Amino acid sequence: xxxxxxxxxxxxxxxxxxxxxxxxxxxxxxxxxxxxxxxxxxxxxxxxxxxxxxxxxxxxxxxxxxxxxxxxxxxxxxxxxxxxxxxxxxxxxxxxxxxxxxxxxxxxxxxxxxxxxxxxxxxxxxxxxxxxx
Numbered sequence: 715x716x717x718x719x720x721x722x723x724x725x726x727x728x729x730x731x732x733x734x735x736x737x738x739x740x741x742x743x744x745x746x747x748x749x750x751x752x753x754x755x756x757x758x759x760x761x762x763x764x765x766x767x768x769x770x771x772x773x774x775x776x777x778x779x780x781x782x783x784x785x786x787x788x789x790x791x792x793x794x795x796x797x798x799x800x801x802x803x804x805x806x807x808x809x810x811x812x813x814x815x816x817x818x819x820x821x822x823x824x825x826x827x828x829x830x831x832x833x834x835x836x837x838x839x840x841x842x843x844x845x846x847x
Contacts, residue, residue, distance in 0.1 A: 715795065716824035720814040720831055726842040728804035731812060732782040734841065735800050738774055749837035760786075764830070794819040812838065 724731055734744035738760055742750040752763040758774040775785040781801065788796040798816040805811060818827060 716816075716818050716821045716827075718816040718818070718824065718828050718831060720812075720835055722812040722814065722835055722838060723805075724810050724812060724838070724842045725808065725844040726810060727808055728782065728802050728810035731810050731842060732779075732802040735782075735784050735802060735812070736777055736779070738777070738784070738786075745841055746834050746837040747841055749834045765833070766830075792823065 734740070737744055739753055739755040741760065741762060742753040749765055750762055751765055752761075754761050756771075760772050760774070762770045762772055764770070770788050771790070772786045772788055775787050775797070777784050782803070783799060783801040785797065785799045787798070796816065796818045798814065801813045803811045803813060814831070816827060816831070818824060
């Protein structure tokens, strides 16, 4: 099973980043604008449209406010397994880390997903730009 880890330092308070992460239907506006172009809710599932035109149905598995951790899964014909967690970890009052881990099968799709996560990380950095000095 492929495991993709992204440990993203952000110059933003953990509470602000967590508020965006936990807003499950606002991925395109609050967390990854530009990388995600549309997001609609269908119960506990969000239908996500990416900038490259692909669409995914992401099912909310868990949203834990105490741990600031959200888990989602994708079930489709191309992926035998896809489970991801996003956790926000405070590093003082004005900084945090967003730890995004994806476990997936088949392994052959991991390079594509890894490339997509690099674009997503860039969008997350744009959503939470460094504060002016």
